[in-house]
Amino acid sequence: MIIQDTLFVLWLLAAGPVWAAIGMFLLPSVNKGSADKDQISTTTLQIAGVISGFALGPLGIGLFYFEPALIRRTTLSAGIVLTVFVSSQVLARVIDPELPSGLWLILAGPLWAALAAYFLPRQYRAVEANDQNVLTAAALGGFAIGPLIFGLMWQRTPKISRDWMIALGSLGAWQIYTLFAIHNPANPCVASPFHVTYLTQQTANGIVIGAIYSLMAVGLTLIYSVQGIVSFAHGQLYMVGGYFSFYFLMHSSNFLSDLTGAEISINPILGIPVAAVIVFIMGALFERFFLKPMHEGLIERVSEYAILITFGFGFFIEYTTLAIAGPFPQRTDRFIEIRRFTLQRAQITDDFAFGPINIIGDRAFAMVVGVILIFALLYFLQRTWTGRALRATSQDRQAAAVTGINPTNMNTLSFGLGSMLAAMSGAALIPIFAWVPWVGAEMVGRSYVIVVLGGLGSVPGALLGGIIVGIVEALGAGCHPDPSRGAAYKEAFALVIFALVLLLKPTGLFGREQT
Amino acid sequence: MKRNALFISLIVLLAMTTLLPVSVLQADGHCEFADETITIGGLAPLSAPGAVAGGVAMDWAFNQAADDINADCGVQIDGVNYQIDVVTGDSEGSPERGQAVTERLIQEDQVDAMVGVYHSAVGLATMGMLEANQIPTVFSEPWNDNVSANGIREFDGAPPRFEDGIDHIFRISPASSMVGSVVVDWLLSLGVDDVVLIVENTDYGQPAAADEAARFEAAGATVSKIDVELGTEDFVPILSRIQARAEAPDVIRILVTGETSFNLTQQMSELGIAPTEDTICVTNQFAFQSDQYWATVPDGNYCAFNRVGIIPSLFSDAAVELNAKYEEAWGDIIPSFAMASYDAVYILADAMERAGSSSDAAAIVAAIEATDLELSQGRYYFDYGAHNPDLPEGTPAFMWHQWPDPIVTVMQYYEPGQSGLEAAVVYPEVYQTHGSSYIVPGTSP
Amino acid sequence: MAFFKRFESTIDNGIGRRRFGYIVLGLIILFFLWFPNDSSQSNYAKTVFISGFFYAIMASSWALLAGIAGQFSFGHMAFMGIGAYVAGLIARDGIVFATLGIAISPESISAIGAIIIGTLIAGLVGLVIGWLLLRLRSAYLALFTIAFSELFRIMMLTEYDYTGGSNGLSLRPLLQIADVDTARQVEYYLMFGLLIVCLLVMHWVANSPIGLFLRAMREDEDAASALGVNVVRYKILIFVFTSMIVGLAGAVFYSDVGSERIIPEQLEVLQMSLIIAYAVIGGMESLVGAAAGAFISRYLLEATREVVIALPLGLTTSDGSGAFVWETGAWRYALFGVIMVFTLRYMRNGLLHPIITWFSGRDLIMQETVSKRKSDDDYDDQPEAGDE
Structure with a gap:
């Protein structure tokens, strides 16, 4: 075990992590007076110690040790130099700077988005201006117009309205689209004259599948709005809903066939209520036994407990299903005997035609089912006493309790209903996808994206979020510059959106402001 | 209170070992067996993230073979009957687990020989250990070209590298190049020149796609490759992208396994991309299990697929019987890897009988090399080994200890709901059952 | 009794x-x-122990991050993967900074050098992610880290030209010992030593003032901040610290100590969920408990693959043997899920907690962490039942 790399050893001796650690402990301890005068916090001192020790070893530490006044400026410049260096390294590998996109990356793009997102909200807070939406606007602005956003927002700190964000967001989107057109002229998303049809087709794909995704996400959001927890068993409840529908249809059609002697098949739409009832009961029972104590103050750190206990519940469901149903894929009959709906090609002018647009028949049906169910839920929440009680509980538990609503029952109801919605979307999708016990994993990941995008707790947000995620996935896979990788990264597109929303606007599109 | 908690915790920890049993091993009473048994180790993915469906079928085949051999008085060595016992280890589809479990089988279960594996990555990872411990091994399902006598870790095309001349690993599954060449030859004979490969990004999909793409390109066809992740359900966006091309491709070849391939095939035919008059749909061996296939791909009629193993119309009695047993157990047609796994145990038992020993690795290896045995998949023999060490120029190095003719055929469904056993064999010509090398959608042979 | x-x-x-x-x-x-x-x-038993040590490090560092510091991260496996993948890529491709003219050839980087760099990069990524996570709490944090972890896995799987895809990536072997038995012995002590060192360091952190601050922040961040705890610094610190520990563990384990290659499947959410389950069963707020939980759970999951039950009173089964054999298959994981749920509900501090408590003679964990949730206005005004 000899370290063969002499350069590496030299660096380890003269600088490197050891000196970084020394710097971290040494710097904050010294020259307090000078540091206090310049109002340098201990954190800054430590960071400076780490950086200088790591890069220059004793030399760097010594410099700051005797001249703390240099620290702030040097650390800042070092940070900027490092950022520019690393990003130029990355950019040089990814993109040729001669190309328009290289220019764009220098003049605008993610680097400026990060800088703006870091500095502008600080400036707003420093002058005590209203900093609502500033983070989002700054990031979008840096992305779209680069340093100009500093000019717009630094001195006068205007109040950021929704129009700002829409304008900046569309500008950024337009830039990306233009860059696509320049770099990748053969891409079907930009290649005239087919791209209008193609983009419409992909958007339609996204809307259809997105509306189906929403149904599941609505359940998640309902549970969150009443109980304030995220159910990590949602994917497994979705999966098991599909299986309940499958077994119900199989056994009942066998039973009827035996009874009548003729081959009888049952439309899978009848499986939806069956799965809904069973999983509602499952969810409600689970809530009674495992989540209720949480609301009675018997459990500490409620949100962690909720994550873990629902997670364990899902784990149990998944493996029990695997043990019973086996790993072989299943599927029910289809809803309707129409393979696809096609909007025929229409020649609009001599050199421009629109169409054909194809939508798979069963999917369109499932979308309709999903949308009807979501509106039924909205009707229930808005117009019935129980639904109003649920909403009241979600808004103010104590006020609701005062008016005679039993919050404990509302908790159970919300978890049961949320689980039921997952099961219903499972039962609605088993005619469309091959079903295996681990089918929930991919789907639930997407539901998390949807609810966070729409705003945790908002039902219309979940519907819109589902459609947006559907469209993003469709366009991402459809327009990815490398056709061979587009589909493999399909899941990743939604995850990127998710990460961005969490970082820039955790309340999502329709979420309540967090406290 | 605290003491109660202590006892509860002990009770819960012990609860795992006090559950009720379900299954019972069967054995027949008419043979006199020696006290010792011959233990063969099996390696298959029995839990996620491995391909569980494949693993349980392999495990079933190993045990079925052992039961059938024991029912026939086991392995006879020097006039004594030995019972055979297969211990299956769970590789979980991971090389790390595969290695650990192989080590356990060798050291704790003291296996005399090994059969398996499903994932090529597991095969590659365990070969070094099997070689070092001199365990005669018959691999029945890994397809990667590198899994063969020559390729420990990386394939370099060199001849066998074990100095003492003993090389313990045999393979009766095809190398992926052997499969790819049949499919590509078939498609080229139909005159295709615009190919779309849809490929899962795994150790099965990528090497197979690279091999097929190279063959197509060598023949002047254009190839576009699309990677997908296993577990994807919705393929419509990428299929729309194919549909948006100015001209429909001549063929879409699916190198994706399991339920992911079923979802893909179904969505492809629902959208009217393939199979159509313009575009040939070629999927893979998973389509042969027709119950699963039709349950999940109701619109998949006229899709062709490659299949390994003897064609159904030539099934021997042994194969028919084995298929019946599989159908009884799992309600579907037997997949080729279950057949191969079953045969692998028989090959080992036969070699032990001829070697006259269950523990002399060198003798068993020599006996396997000399195998000439008619089993469910056909006649087994090995062209190149210590008995015939020089591979002629131009013969790929993976032919060392490789069963040279796993029959690879292209089959095609032509009626919805058709059993895999009745599907038409369209290529190679010698095996054609319906006198046609491609059934155009909408027609029947 | x-x-x-x-x-x-x-x-x-x-x-x-x-x-x-x-x-x-x-x-x-x-x-x-x-x-x-x-x-x-046998060597196999040692192999099982070696991977047991590895998972013990993973579970106990997760217990430090989630149990003690309250940062509920699902990204632990991803940081492990970063450590291992960076070490593997550096040992394969070297380091090249074209613009600076720096090129370190892969041959000049030793296995240890690769492991150190892997660990540092894991820490660096931990720093960035930790900084991004500052604003997020509980469920949001969990979701974000799931997304991060999945993105990382998909990238490792899809960019197979660089990472080897699902074939995995080989790291430079740390030990080059030809004799298998000696090698396994050395690997065993190496991994055990790493576990002990990690546990000691983590124990020291958890019991230092930093640990106290972390616990205070976990219970009430605003109050801790008001009392002068630098919340930002400690949150980032603990994130970087645990990322480096798992990065180190991953880089060492996959340098042919426990396994010869890292595969993307290892980074799946399922693997992460097993680590969480180990830590929960062992005790989320006790480092040793979580480590032991991982070790015991893995042993039991392995041991219960096949349950053999000897029949009493000379009864026999239909084949004449005196025992039933049950292939547990997926059932054992289902049971594992049940145990996890019940542990959480009824023995929040893990199944090993009563034993640890008995030895220490007092209720170590509970006293430090009891929080008065009943005053929280989010919940009903029902009387709080005593916990013990």
């Missing part, structure tokens, strides 16, 4: 429970040190 009582009082009157606890702990450590020298044990 009576025997147990007698035993208890003997201990109390004799050396005292605490000291007895140290003796038991010492015996356990001695057992682990002696184990590879037991010639009746």
